[in-house]
Amino acid sequence: MKKLLFFSGAKGGTGKTTLALNTAVLLAYHWRDAAHYPVVYLDLTPSLGTGALLLVGDIIGAWGRPSLSDFLAGQLAEPLRAFYLRRWTTEKGPFQIVFAYMARDAPLTKRHLSLILDTVERRLRPRLVIIDMPPVAAGESPAAGAVDYVVPVVTPDASAIETTKTFTEVLGAPRLRPVLNMYIPDYPVSAVHAAPWVKVVQDAFGEEPHVIPYDKLLQAARQALEIEVLKLKPTESPGVKAIIEYARYLSTRLA
């Protein structure tokens, strides 16, 4: 079981949830015959993260069910009781993803995260656990030392790139190809650095980033509370096309 964390340092709104959830769904479909539960998606955002909300399908549906918050608060002995299965039927057959979320705010420690990940590995035996964590200050992340790989997700924003770079060093896990999200080709150059954004990100992380262009259709799908790769075609959405390319890279890198 590989553990992969999408993060953006202390910055929110970089699109890491969109990337984490969509790649989780793409890889769950891609590996559907390789394991019963190929991908587990952990949304560790307090008070119901967007990723979990999209998987549950509606806000009301998440209320009243056991969640990881109950486990963290000591009200649930077995963390697996807070895990759910989302299944889709497509024209090419069904596939599923296992997910868990935090319905309310509760302190997540390294020990808790380690217990949750151990349980997942022992009981579900997935190929991959994708962790989507909210922005936290460097040094405070319970994910430090607990994951196998990290994916920095940044936007064309000088401060976002700087804080995410610092955070990458703190996490200590091997870094996969960074992602430059919401890139607008009409504004390719950073006025602060007097250099192209791609070069700025490359200089910060030591590798050329995977570029995901800004795409209005991703926003439209989000308004519809739908997972983008399940409803938009890569031919109509450059954002979805770029996400699929990144999932393809991950499937090779994590195989």
Next chain:
Amino acid sequence: MRRELGLLLNLASFVILAAGNLWVAAPLYAASIALLLIPQKVKKEEKKEEVRKEPTPDEIKRRPVAAPEI
């Protein structure tokens, strides 16, 4: 149509000339040449630009789930 009419006038002008009526044949000949040699103004058909309609959130909601192939 324009070409056919030009050829017809041209032929007619020679027939009339052969009949000995130069004053009628000459303008007919000139008219046929005009029809045959002056290029026709081609009306450029305005290509209707296909307006790419982006789906609205509501339309996306109603779409069926597609297999997310990598």
